[in-house]
Amino acid sequence: MRAMDALxxxxxxxxxxxxxxxxxxxxDHGLTPILEVPLANGRRADVMALTPHGEIWIVETKSCLADYACDExxxxxxxxxxxxxxxxTETFPRDHIPEEVGLIVADGFGGAILRESVVRPLxxxxxxxxxxLFARLAAQRLSLL
Incomplete structure (x- = not known):
């Protein structure tokens, strides 16, 4: 985790x-992620991923406590x-993250799930x-390459 914390x-x-x-x-966990996914409610998911079984995960990244504090x-x-x-990040004060959501700690090279998320089936x-939406966005981005 030194890449983000060294300087x-x-x-x-x-x-x-x-x-x-x-x-x-x-x-590494077998999911297929894409970044910056616009949702029907006008929000934008930082990272969305599909599991091999079709489960949908969203990961909201928070670079610091100030970033988290202003996000309602x-x-x-x-x-x-x-x-x-x-x-x-590794230095983020984790006690601010609500217990009912999952927690991932990461740096530029990888990460770890420290707490699983509650499952709320869609x-x-x-x-x-x-x-x-996921499939169309991924195909659109691939066609632009």
């Missing part, structure tokens, strides 16, 4: 490294995923809509 980096750089580490960790929108993500996690219609 004081600007918050956008810490956020980018955190998203990269979360993405790598999700891939995270409950709006719960209706779009089966599991919700915060992804934070209803079938919402699951289909979010899965189609």
């Amino acid at each position: 004081p980096l600007p918050r956008p750089d810490v956020t980018a490294l955190l998203a990269r580490g979360v993405t790598r960790m999700l891939l 929108k995270w409950p709006d993500y719960l209706e779009y995923c089966d599991r919700f996690f915060f992804g934070v 209803v079938a219609a919402r699951r289909k809509a979010v899965t189609l």
Whole structure:
């Protein structure tokens, strides 16, 4: 975790490294993640991932306590995923993260799930809509490469 903590980096750089580490960790766990997913309620999920069984995870990355403290929108993500996690740096004060959500600690190279998320299964219609959104967004991004 030294990459983010060795030198004081600007918050956008810490956020980018955190998203990269979360993405790598999700891939290591067999999930397929994509970044910056716009949701139907106008919110944007930092990281969304699909499990091999079709479960949808959202990870909201928080680069520092100030970033977390000004964010009151995270409950709006719960209706779009089966599991919700915060992804934070090693130095983030973890006692601020609510117990009912998952906790991932990451750096630019990977991460670890320190606390599993409560499972809130999506209803079938919402699951289909979010899965189609995920698929269309991933295909659109691939076609731009």
